[in-house]
Amino acid sequence: MPYEKEFAAAKKAATLAARLCKKVQKALLQSDVHSKSDKSPVTVADYGSQALVSFILERELPSEPFSLVAEEDSGDLRKESGQDTLKRITELVNDTLASEGSNSFSTLTTDDVLAAIDGGKSEGGSVGRHWVLDPIDGTKGFVRGDQYAIALALLDEGKVVLGVLACPNLPLASIGSNQQLSSSNEVGCLFFAKVGDGTYMQALGGSTQTRVHVCDIDNPEEASFFESFEAAHSSHDLSSSIAEKLGVKAPPVRIDSQAKYGALSRGDGAIYLRFPHKGYREKIWDHAAGSIVVTEAGGIAMDAAGNPLDFSKGKFLDVVSGIIVTNQKLKASLLRAVKEALNEKVSSL
């Protein structure tokens, strides 16, 4: 089976990174640092997650050339002022590796951690294989104690061939706006998808995997939609105008990170709308894992003009106006509503 080893390594790496992030988020929420808007604990988790994923992928796949496009870099950690943070990250990474319980565990030095972080310097592109990592997607949600995700994907010749999304705070039960009462309030989901093989979800703590599918709603009046919690990341005005044109009745479900793609892939909602403000360029690590999780569940991720997302152009994901995600049945009416709303916006400028 193609990509089988890579898939197993990716799941292991994302699961361990989630363990590291959970530990940091718990400490962050228990202390009062977050209320003083001290961002350093966040940095520790972002770097720690990246170091861990980079280290594990290389360790698990020793016979393959290694290329990783990841969000963070070690620049600040190499400065004098970054030494304490670097020590803290190294401890976290080692503690997490020790908790994995494998005998082959050897303690990493601060230099090993710097090297692992810098393993993420690749530029990606359309040739060969490249891992794509967002070590913490939804940093703002992470700090608030809300949703975030560890998002890891593999590109082969410019196409996403597998994706893993670890969402430590996402309930196992539906979070849709018309959710049914559920007996479970357990949180922590791992979504994973491989090209041609469908999308699966399991509890991050380990459980049997279940195949998931996007919803099959075709009437927009029954649809609900996801968008960023942060209005600075995506225009809430534009999405509400699109929803109104489409006839969506439910209020928006606002959550951080690619947990939106995960929730959509299991039918919690029918639409994800993302319209960054002028001048912002999307990065591939914010969408690569999420897009395959949704498409393998039967959905579709495209730009606002209906073009497929192109991950082959390096770090940036250039899109027309925004990104929309939905099921096949709502695609045409959603594209129409988006077009109308965008035209109105232009003519009102």
Ligand SMILES: Nc1ncnc2c1ncn2[C@@H]1O[C@H](COP(=O)(O)O)[C@@H](OP(=O)(O)O)[C@H]1O
């Ligand atoms: N002005 C902006 N417009 C759109 N997206 C932005 C943005 N500033 C940051 N982002 C991206 O939005 C991501 C979070 O998306 P969401 O709003 O769906 O949670 C961030 O990921 P990180 O948290 O990994 O930095 C960041 O890459």
Ligand SMILES: [Mg+2]
């Ligand atoms: Mg991100």
Ligand SMILES: [Mg+2]
């Ligand atoms: Mg990030």
Ligand SMILES: [Mg+2]
């Ligand atoms: Mg960031």
